[in-house]
Structure formats: structure tokens, C-alpha cells
Amino acid sequence: MTVVIGFEGSANKIGVGIVRDGEVLSNPRRTYITPPGQGFLPSETARHHRSVILTVLKEALEEAGLKPADVDCVAYTKGPGMGAPLVTVALVARTVAQLWGKPLLGVNHCIGHIEMGRLITQANNPTVLYVSGGNTQVIAYSERRYRIFGETIDIAVGNCLDRFARVIKISNDPSPGYNIEQMAKKGTQYVELPYTVKGMDVSFSGILSYIEETLFSMLVEITERAMAHCSSQEVLIVGGVGCNLRLQEMMGVMCKERGAKLFATDESFCIDNGAMIAQAGWEMFRSGQTTELSDSWITQRYRTDEVEVTWRD
């Protein structure tokens, strides 16, 4: 039996989650929400995380009904993400790991999303579309690496949607993307705008008046291209933008045409959370990895394909 606690706070969500052999025992989370028209800045976000992290940690242990002695490993987000929030969370993880005498594990945030997606959906070996405020990548697993097949050449799709929401002052509660989706449901007029796919990659910057249709069509196209290259019959969507039902619907249509299966998770797991870091940590720990304290520095840049995926064949 292996119990891993995971700490996540690379953007405006701070979460602590506990996983035991494929079971999520607890996954509390808080979101730093700014007023309409404002994005979240690193120092304020770090301040928010700092003010709640110990409370969330206590909640995670209480909800799971566990004591620190029951934990086998402490996992935290090494990167990628915003520097100041990453440091805040890493400090607590390093400290409790030492207080409790447990090994530490630095986890790649993107791989956290992938491993939680795989756990929850039980997809076998899917082509992964990872879409969030900070990341847009199409990923396929091959020979111990999560290979990046295609990605944004400028900003993430979620960032594009968030900045659009800011311009027209949509509320950030619970998230700008959610509120765009609700408004889009009532939309009747499709506006044709430039569609920027370059081979395997996409571009979103400079065109902040996009509506969902165009952005999501671009993502479906590059996912399909990656599937064709890998002869894949499964798609898994992870990341906060993956909550969007229209994206899931459009991806579903493409999958149906190819006879492929679509997997997606609900908002507790699509959106950044602590348990996903715990789950990736669980896989890494079980395959023999730990992180030395002196190597536990956080990093704002951390590509998904930098990690050796020792837990898959």
C-alpha cells in the first residue's frame, strides 16, 4: 500500500491531494479569483497561496482520515508555472517532508494532469490534448517519454480565452473560461476569423477576439494529425480548458468519424489539483524515483518531454 500526498500551486489554484493505490482519498483546493478585467500576478497569487496552504493541508489529512505517519511520500509541483507561487508551495512540501521524515518528489505539472487523466478514465494509451491557461500541447507516449507532437507557438488557448474575458470584463468567478462557455451557449452568430494551424502546431496570440469554435477546431485538427501519426484510437483531454463541453463535443465528433474513443475528466480533476501531483508522484515513487532536497528547486520552465517516464513500458 502506497500513500502519496501532492501539493500543487503553479497558477491561481492551490490544492493538496492524497492518493492511495489509485484511490483519491482527499483533494481540497482553493482558487485565487481577481476582479473582472484583472489577471492574476505572481506576487499576489503567492500571497494568496501562502495564506491558505496550511489550512488546505490540514483539510487534506482530515478528509482522508490519515496522520502524517501514514504518508509514504511527499510530492510537489517542480514546474512549469509562475515562480513565486511555485516557491511558496515547494517550501511547505520540503518542510513537511523533513518534519515527517518522508522522501520528497518533484513532479512535472503537465505529467500530473496526464497521470490523473489516465487513472480516472483508465484510457490505455491515448493521444493527449493538454489545454489550460498556461499550456497547450498534443502529447503521445513513446519509449519512456511523453513526446510533444504539437503545441502553441505563442500563448496557451486558455490564456487567449482568459485575456479575451478580461477585455470584455467577464467575471473571473469561478473562472473566466467557464463564464465564456456559458455565454457562448446563448450565441447565435458565428464570426469567421483567421484559423492558424501550422503543421502540428497552433498560434493564438494577436487574435483575442476569437470565439470558441475557431480555437477548438484548430485543437481538434492537430490532435487528429497526431493520432494519425501514432495510429492511436484514444484521445484524452486534460487541463482546465478540458472542462469545456463544446471542446469535448467537437473532439467527440472527430473521434466518432475515426472510430476512436474520447476520454475526459470532470472539473475536479481537469482543473489544477493536489491529487494529480500525488498520483504522478505515486507512479514515480513506485518506480523508484525520489528528489534530493538540494535538487528540489522549482523551475518556471519544465517541458513535459524532459521527464524520463520510468513507470511505463
Added chain:
Amino acid sequence: MAAPCTENNHKQGKLEFVLDVPFPSSREASIALQSLSPDREPRKGGISKELTVSGCTLSVRWRADEARILRVSVGSFMDHLSLVMETMEAFGPPVSVTTQTVSSTMT
């Protein structure tokens, strides 16, 4: 406290700041050191800090070219230090271990 260079400091024009933080035990001072030292300074040049533990005291020594850069780094460190101390308060005391290592690191 911050002081301009003296004959003791061979780098002309460098500011120094020294902070000594007492802990209830040398183990806890070490834990704080290990938590606070891995991350690099966000700013590449113009500032360095060294963390050491001696007995129950964590000592931090900064060297910086400009007062503004020094202030930002020290301010950040104080926030980080107080978070580490709050965490130790909430989840300590540390479990007993058979060996203790005390080390100094440069960032």
C-alpha cells in the same frame, strides 16, 4: 544590518546584510536551511546569499550591488522564512532521526 564595504570586503561597492535566526533545536535550524536553500535567486546577477547553520542558529549572509536588489531579496526571504516557521509550528516537532547533517549552501 546593511553596511557599505570596508577593508574586510574585497569587492568594492558591495552591500552586505546578515541575518541570524534562532531555532528551538539544531535539527529544526537544519530543516529550515534545507527548505530555504534549493531555489535560485530569481534575478541572475547582482545578488548572492549564503545560508549556514551553527548550533541552533540559521545564518544568512547577502552580498548585493544595489540596495534595491538587496531589499527585494531580503523581503522575499523573510516571507519564505516565516512560512517555513509556521509550517514547523503547525506540523512539528520533527520525527526523530538517527543521523543529522548540517550543511552550508550558496545560492
